Amino acid sequence: TTSGLLQENSYATLRRKSDEYGVEFTAEATAPVMTGDGLAHFAATDRPMGEFWLRSPSHDKPADILDAVSGSHIYGKQVTMSEAFTQIRAQWDEHPRLLKSLQDRNYALGINNLVYHVYVHNPWMDRKPGMTMDGIGTYFQRDQIWWKPGKEWVNYAIRAQQLLQYGVPVRDVGVFIGEEIPRRSVLPSSLVDALPGIIGTARVQRTDSLLANAGLPLQKIAGVTTGANMYRPEDWVDPLRGYAYDSFNPDALWNQTKVKDGQVIFADHIAYSILVMPGKTALNPNGSQYSWRTLDRIKTLINEGATVLFQDIPQTWRGKLSAAKTKAYQDLLGQLFSALKPFPNTTLQSKQIGKGRLLLGAYEAQDFSALNIAPDVLVNQGSNPHISWNHRRFEGGQLYFVANQDSMTQHASLSLRNKDTYAYRYDPVLDKLEPLSFKVRNDRSVIDLVFDAYQSSFILTSHTKLDLPQYHRSAATPLPGPWSFTPEGLNDKQPMRQEEPQFWTTSTDKDIKYHAGSGSYETGLNIKHIGKKQRAYLQFSAIESMAEIFVNGQYAGVVWTRPYQIDVTDFIRKGDNKISVKVYNTWGNRFWYEKENPTVEKKIKTTASDKFLKDLQPSGLMGIVEVVWLDAT
Helix, strand or coil: CCHHHHHHHHHHHHHHHHHHHCCEEECCCCCCCCCCCCHHHHHHHCCCEEECCCCCCCCCCHHHHHHHHHHHHCCCCCCEEEEECCCCCCCCCCCCCHHHHHHHHHHHHCCCCCEECCCCCCCCCCCCCCCCCCCCCCCCCCCCCCCCCCCCHHHHHHHHHHHHCCCCEECEEEEECCCCCCCCCCCCCCCCCCCCHCCCCCHHHHHHHHHHHHCCCEEEEEEEECCCCCCCHHHCCCCCCCCCCEEHHHHHHCCCCECCEEEEEEEEECCCEEEEEEEEEEECCCEEEECHHHHHHHHHHHHHHCEEECCCCEECCCCCCCCHHHHHHHHHHHHHCCCCCCCCCCCCCCECCEEEEEEECCCCCCCCCCCCCCCCEEEEEHCCCCEEEEEECCCCCEEEEEEEEECEEEEEEEEECCCEEEEEEECCCCCEEEEEECCCCCEEEEEEEECCCCCCCEEEEEECCCCCEEEEEEEEEEEECEEEEECCCCCCCCCCCEECCCCHHCCHHHHHHHCEEEEEEEEEEECCCCCCEEEEEEEEEEECCCCEECCCCCEEEEEEECCCEEEEECCCCCEEEEEEEEEEEHHHHHHHHHHHHHCCCCCECCCCCCCCCCCCCCEEEEEEEEEEEECCC
C-alpha cells in the first residue's frame, strides 16, 4: 500500500541513514497530506515534531501537535519537538510576553522542545529590521529590538524544557485512531460522542453548535478568510477535565503493548488505565469497521487485565476475508460482545473477559471513578476553562507543569491523585524554588494557588524534604521619584523628567511617541535599613514590552512577563541607590507611523509587508514601582 511504502521506503531509509552517519532524525507530521498513518512514522524518528502557529487559525496545526505528542508517547520517545510561533504575516507587535501563553499551552499538551520560527539570513548590517521571509513567522533574529534581553525568555524555555523532558508522562486514557487511511490523532472535539460525561455538557453543546455551523459565519485574520466555527485549541484547555489522553494507532497496538497491573503499557513507556475505541469521526467515517488483527489484539489485552471501552459494537471487518477468516471474525465478535450486562452505576454494558473487562456505550459519568480511575489533576472541581497542566512522574516524585491561559488573575484549587509527603513550587521565570503547603482530603493532595495573567509554575512533590528558606511579604517601599527618561538613539532629545514613569507613547513629540528601540528610566532610592535575612524584589506595574534592570550600575536581570518582579537582594544597599530600567519595545509603532505618514524620514528598512500592522501600541514603563521586602519565616 501507499502507506506501507511511505514507511518502508522513506522513513525506514532515513532511519538507517541516520544511524549510519550517527545523527539524530526528526520529522514532522504526514497525514492527511500524505496517504498514510500519521503516527507510525514517528517510530523511526529520534524526536517526533509538530508545529503550532501564532494568530493564524487558517494555518494552525493542532492535530500536528497531538500527532507528535501521541507518536512520541506510544513509541517511547523522550523529546517531542515543535516548530513554534509561525504566523501568516508578522504584525510587528510580537514580543515574549505575547507569545508565552501559546508556548505554555503546548508545553501542557506535551511539547518539550521548541524550534523557533523564524531566523532569516540578513546580509545587511545597515538595514533594520532587514531581510524577512516576506514577513512570515515571528521575527526571531539579530535585528529584533528585544533580541538581547530576549535571552531571558529563551532561558525560561530551557528551564521548563529540562523539567518537561524529565521522567515519564502520566496519561490515563488511550484513544484509538481507527484503521482508515489517512489517519491521525483524535482531537478532543471528536470525543464528545464517546465520552460526553468526561468532556462536560458545556463543551458537548458548544461542539454541536460549531458542527451545525448555522449561518456559515466567517472570520478574516491576516488577510485569510475561513469559517468562524473551526476548532480552536484555546477552547480545549484540560479537555478531559482531570485526565490526560494520547491517541494510538494500529501499529503500536499490535506491536508495542503489554498489560501490567491492569494498565496497558506502550513501548515500555506510559501505562494507560483505559483504552477508548470511538465510533465514527471525521477521519474515520467507518468507525465500526475493525480488522481481525485489531480485535484479536484487544481481546488479548482484555484477557490480560486491560479495560477497553467501545462506543459501538463493530459491524463489519476491514479487508477481504476467506470463508474461514469470516467465521473466525464472527466468532471473535461473539466472544467479545455476547452476553453483555449492565455495568453498575453507569449507562454502559460490560463483560468480564479473563482478568479485564470490555465496556460498551457512551460514557456519561463525569469521571472514571466507577472504573476505579480517579481524576489525576482536578482543577476547581472540574470547572476549568483556564488552567492547563502536564503531569510527569520520576523515580522518587512527581512534577506538574501548571499554566494560566487567561489574561486575568486566576485562582486554582488543584486536587492531585498524589500521596507524597512534601510539595514545592518552582517558578521557571524567576528560577526560584520554595516550599508549598497543601492539605490532604479524601486521600488526595489539595493545593490552592493564585496565578497572575499567563503565569506558569511547576509543582514538584516527593517524600524527600528539602531544606529551603521560607519568606513572607513584610513591607513595600514605593520609589518616590522623580524619574528621568531618555530615549536611546534619538540624540537630539534631552532627558525628560517624570514624577512617575509614563509610557513614551504618551509623548506629544512624534519622534519619541513612535520610537522603535529602547529607552531608559532612572531614579534614586534611599534605604534606611536592610535586615540580615531580608530579600528585596523590584515590583513594576506595567512594562511594554520587556526591560533590563540595573541597580547601582550592576545588571540585575530582565523583566518580561507578569508578575513583573525581579530579585535585587544582591545589588541593593543601605543608603542611596540608583535604579535604571532599560525598556525595549518592537518595530511596530515606527513601521505604522511611516506607513501612515509617507513624507517622514524612513528609518524602517525591510522586505516585510506593512499590510497587517497595528496602530500605536504602548511602549515603556508605566505606573508605580516599589521594593517589596520579604522576611524569612
